[in-house]
Amino acid sequence: MTKKVVHVAVGVIYKDQQLFICKRPDDKHQGGLWEFPGGKVEQGESVFAALQRELLEEVNLTVNGSEELMVIEHDYGDKCVRLDVHIVDDFTGTAHGAEGQQGKWVALSELDDYSFPAANVEIIEKIKQKYEQ
Template sequence: MNKKIVHVAVGVIKAENSVFICKRPDNKHQGGLWEFPGGKVERGESVFTALQRELLEEVALTIHSSTELLVIEHDYGDKQVRLDVHLLTDFHGEAHGAEGQQGKWVAITELDNYAFPAANVAIIEKIKAL
């Protein structure tokens, strides 16, 4: 049986040498781990439009533009995801966990000190290489 692939727009919000990360709620898939904010891409929606909608809801930022960073397909066993990862440096607002989740700015050099879902490892490697 084919698993449905969940298409997710992921925003790497970068300012200076830091990125903004959020902690996944304990009751969600991969709960308790840190992640880069984003969410599902709705049918007929572009990745950029999904990022604008999700990041306004999740971290209270207005996104003006984005740069495609990489695409990751990962099978967690119980769920398959396709992460469309974009770098965001052109935004307005003060990033915070707008849905009550924990969120913080972290130096890129400190990312290894945080636990992320397996699919995020490639994102972290890419960010460090920038």
Template sequence: MTKVIINVAVGVIKKNNNVFICKRADEQHQGGLWEFPGGKVEAGESVFQALKRELLEEVGLTIHSSSELITIEHDYGDKCVRLNVHVVSNFNGQAHGAEGQPSEWVGIDELDNYDFPAANVEIISAIKTKYN
């Protein structure tokens, strides 16, 4: 049986040398871990459209543009994801956990101090390579 790959738009929201991260709810897949906000790309949606919708819902930001950072496919065993990761630095609003989730701005060099899902290791590496 072929596993379904879930297409996910991920936003690395960047301001100066900081990025915005959120903590996943304990009951979610990979719950209790930190993540870069985003969500599933719906049928007929571009990655940017999904990012725009998800970041407004999740962190209260209106984004104006993004640039592709990396695309990662990861098999967690119970599900496969394709993470379409974009850097977002052109936005309006104050980033916050709009769904009540813990969230914070973190220095790029501090990302290793947080527990992320396995697929995020490559994202963090790409961020450090590009911005450090």
């Protein structure tokens, strides 16, 4: 039997050498781990539209523009995900956990201090390649 692939738009929110991350609720898949905010791409929806909708809902940001960073497919065993990851550095609003989740700005050098889902390891490596001089 083939597993369903969940298509997710992920926003790497970047401002002033810092990234905004959120903690997943304990009762969700990969609960208690930190992540870059985002959510499922709905049927017929573009990745950018999903990113705009999800980041407004989750972290109270209006996304004006984004740049594709990478696409990752990851099999967690119980679930497969396809992550469309975008750098979001053109936005308005003040980021915070708008759905009750913990959110915080962290420096790139601090990312290794947080536990992320396995699929996010590649994202972090790519971000470091992009921003570390």
